[in-house]
Amino acid sequence: MVEFISFGSGSSGNCYYFRKGDDSFVIDMGIGIRRFKNYCRMYGISLSKIQAVFLTHDHTDHSLAAGAFSQELGVPVYTSDLVHKGIVRNYHVRKKIKPEHTKVLEQGGSIRVGDFTITSFNVPHDSAQNNGYFISTSCGFNFCLCTDVGHVTTEMETFIQRAQYLVIEANYDLAMLLTGSYPGFLKTRIMGPNGHLCNDETAQALLNFASDYCKKVWLCHLSEENNRPQHALDAVLHAFRKAGREDFFQNCTLEALPRTEPTNFFSLAE
Ligand SMILES: [Zn+2]
């Protein structure tokens, strides 16, 4: 059994926790260290058992507290060299990751944490670089996480196809973004090939690539200004209905992750 929690998903801070037995790790540390420690107390999570942090990319909402966290707990922070360099340059990240905690995991590479194998792959986005993660265990558990997705690449498709559990971005509703208050340059950036996925793009990616053995999909990184959870869920359900594939959701549950609230523990069968 693998346990999973989202402690935050979106521009206010991203943080995902994984545990199997005594082994645990975190993907992204974009929420404040104090908030993270409070959540761990609330959920009975032993901080000393967290063995590593993996970062998707250098934007502050994903990397803010990685330096503070790694120093306080003495844990390594894994990400690609370009993302580490991006964090060094990011002046919003005040507490930097010390050299002894700076560990490089390049795209295509894998690291073991207990029974977990974490593999990194490329996700296009306008950061120094952006990593998706594919997490598997010896029992055949497969979990894919891709956030801040400019567009879906053929490499990403292969990881989405293999996922039993999938976290994928559904950032914005196109009509809300176009009619919303964001300045033009920002709208162009978000819609561009290195920006974010809109609900309909996420729906198409799921329709085209999610396999029949996918058990659960969480939509992540929803925009506060340009999206609503119901819009994102409806876009996906509508795409499957239109394609005559509504039976897909008889065996697979679909959920939108809350932006600032933690979820419950999800217990995921291996
Ligand atoms: Zn982000």
Ligand SMILES: [Zn+2]
């Ligand atoms: Zn980003």
